[in-house]
Amino acid sequence: MGFSCFFVLFFLSISFHPIHGTPDLIQKTCKNTKYYDLCISSLKSDPTSPKTDTKGLAVIMVKVGISNANATNSYLSTQRLTSTNDTLMKKVMKECAEKYGFASDSLQNSVQDLGSELYDYAYMHVMAAADYPNACKNAFKRFSGLVYPPEIAVREEGLKHICDVVSSIIENLSAMI
Ligand SMILES: *[C@@H]1O[C@H](CO)[C@@H](O)[C@H](O)[C@H]1NC(C)=O
Numbered sequence: 339m340g341f342s343c344f345f346v347l348f349f350l351s352i353s354f355h356p357i358h359g360t361p362d363l364i365q366k367t368c369k370n371t372k373y374y375d376l377c378i379s380s381l382k383s384d385p386t387s388p389k390t391d392t393k394g395l396a397v398i399m400v401k402v403g404i405s406n407a408n409a410t411n412s413y414l415s416t417q418r419l420t421s422t423n424d425t426l427m428k429k430v431m432k433e434c435a436e437k438y439g440f441a442s443d444s445l446q447n448s449v450q451d452l453g454s455e456l457y458d459y460a461y462m463h464v465m466a467a468a469d470y471p472n473a474c475k476n477a478f479k480r481f482s483g484l485v486y487p488p489e490i491a492v493r494e495e496g497l498k499h500i501c502d503v504v505s506s507i508i509e510n511l512s513a514m515i
């Protein structure tokens with residue numbers, strides 16, 4: 339009996355041994371990014387984050403970025419339909435919605451690159467995603483009569499900060515191979 343007890347404990351201790359991630363890995367990873375609090379809260383929003391490795395944390399963060407870009411895409415699409423009676427504004431809103439859609443696609447590509455451990459490509463796609471909000475802002479600036487709405491400026495910042503965190507995590511990943 340003592341013998342089987344030993345084995346039960348032995349296997350329990352194996353299965354509970356943290357192979358990869360722990361809250362500690364999350365903290366270590368986020369400390370190397372520019373937006374620590376955003377990094378921590380984003381990673382903790384996913385219940386699988388304590389059980390994953392650094393690559394898995396990068397994927398979780400990219401997915402947070404995809405949700406964020408999608409939310410802005412939906413926001414712009416509905417704003418365009420409801421709020422304004424101004425055809426120029428509608429046109430620019432539509433263009434912006436597209437740009438945030440492209441940002442989302444680019445982040446989706448980055449998830450695939452991470453899966454294949456193509457870290458340079460993953461990094462490039464995150465950089466592209468961070469740049470699409472500029473294309474939206476520039477669309478507003480093209481027309482002197484239009485004001486860049488503060489709500490969109492806030493969303494621009496949000497997506498850029500998420501991409502900044504992801505790119506730091508990916509930089510660390512490619513340094514490790
Ligand atoms: C990231 O890289 C830095 C500098 O090389 C290192 O100190 C840190 O432990 C790394 N973090 C992770 C999570 O690998």
Ligand SMILES: *[C@@H]1O[C@H](CO)[C@@H](O)[C@H](O)[C@H]1NC(C)=O
Pocket residue numbers: 401404405408442
């Ligand atoms: C984001 O939008 C794309 C394209 O519409 C969709 O395929 C994807 O499932 C969405 N993802 C999330 C996390 O909302």
Ligand SMILES: *[C@@H]1O[C@H](CO)[C@@H](O)[C@H](O)[C@H]1NC(C)=O
Pocket residue numbers: 423
């Ligand atoms: C939109 O503009 C048209 C033409 O100027 C006007 O008839 C209509 O009442 C306006 N609608 C709203 C919701 O302001």
